[in-house]
Amino acid sequence: MNIQVDEILDAKGLACPMPIVKTKKAMTNLEAGQVIEVQATDKGSTTDMKAWAESTGHQYLGTVEEAGVLTHYLRKASDAETKQETKHEDVEQLLDLQSKIEAGENLTILDVREPAEFAFGHIPNAINIPLGDLEERMKELDKDNELHVICRTGNRSDLAAQKLTEKGFPNVKNVIPGMSTWEGPTDKNN
Amino acid sequence: MANTKVAIIAANGSLFDAYKVFNVATAAAASDAEVGIFFTFEGLNLIHKEAHKNLPLPEGKEHFEEGFKQANVPSIEELVGIAQELNIKIIACQMTMDVMNLEKEAFIDGIEVGGAASFIEYAKDANITLSF
Structure with a gap:
């Protein structure tokens, strides 16, 4: 790995x-x-x-x-991570996301954790762009897709969701709380 | 563990005792706990400037010397240095020092000298209290 x-x-x-x-x-x-x-x-x-x-x-x-x-x-x-201060308004419960995945919906999931965190377990087919790199790598994402942004506890994904909205992404959801309580299937490695 | 306080009494002076005391103490301090150790009676050997560098193995256990080398455990001297670096509070027992006719200068730097009451005052609100 x-x-x-x-x-x-x-x-x-x-x-x-x-x-x-x-x-x-x-x-x-x-x-x-x-x-x-x-x-x-x-x-x-x-x-x-x-x-x-x-x-x-x-x-x-x-x-x-x-x-x-x-x-x-x-x-x-x-x-900051231990303090909950969510500002992005459009949030999505983790369980709702899981149901959509299980129902076979084709979703764009953006995981903004560090590559090392991502490597040890992420939602299959999720895209990994760490929060720190989001600004410059945003162009890799398609604005027409609904984006489901996730991290470990919902804080970094909140910041990412705000940043994406600010840059003109029309449909961004912050998934809460995040991978810390995810019980669905995961993939390892990149 | 930032709000955890650990109070330890070190009352014995063999190499085994030294490892028990300093391993637990440095692990606690490295986990952000506040740690204080009261050295009394033979425990004073563990912070004596010279004695702590060459502590005896318990009688009949001399054959463990090889095991210590093989497991590459840090020396007590090294652990004492780490304890000081991690700001572990070291209290030497005044009464024992008087009995053994030892001065503060005979011990490692940065220690406090106090009586039982000093330790009790420190330990009164400790979350973890240990005696070795």
Whole structure:
């Protein structure tokens, strides 16, 4: 799996609690929203990373194990994400979206999470353009289609929906809450 | 865990005890908890300038030395450095220091010296309290 990250931390060969301590340090140098890859050989590090993310509010994306190396992916949370402040008016409930998909409707789903988040599970056929790249990649999208914008909890997709509306997309829906509670089928990788 | 407070008593001085104390303490601090450790009796060895660099394995457990090397666990010296960097509060027990005739200068930098009441004052609203 080829996953784009902002920072790579080599914690291979280190025993508990060093992978966590090093991750904590590396995380302070990241901007909110950035993704870090932590390479570790400590077998307990997967459960520790999950617990640590739970404690600190950062987002644990997933782990890939290959040749004895555990590669963990984490995303730094921002304060804004924990606050719910939805402004885009046209919202769509996640369950309604799921029913439409199950009914076989042909929808355009735009997933604005980071590629690393997208790689670990997304709605089949969703298009991935991270929020930060939306401005310049907007032209890849067809204005005639109804756009269903989704992220993890509904905040980034809200910002994306506002931005798209502002740029003249007539039919944009912000799907809430988002992939964090999605129970339908998912695809992995890109 | 930003609003979590952890209070630890370290009362023993072997290498095993040192790992129990510093692993839990640094993991908690790295998870954004506020951490304070009260070092008393043999626990003072864990922050003694020289002693903490060469702590004994418990009697009869000397064969674990090899295991520590193989698992590549950080040295206690390294963990003490991390504890200081993560702003873990270190309180050395005044009474034990008096009994053992030790001065503050014999310990690592940045410690506080206090009595049992200092620890109780710190620990009174702790969410997690541990004793090693």
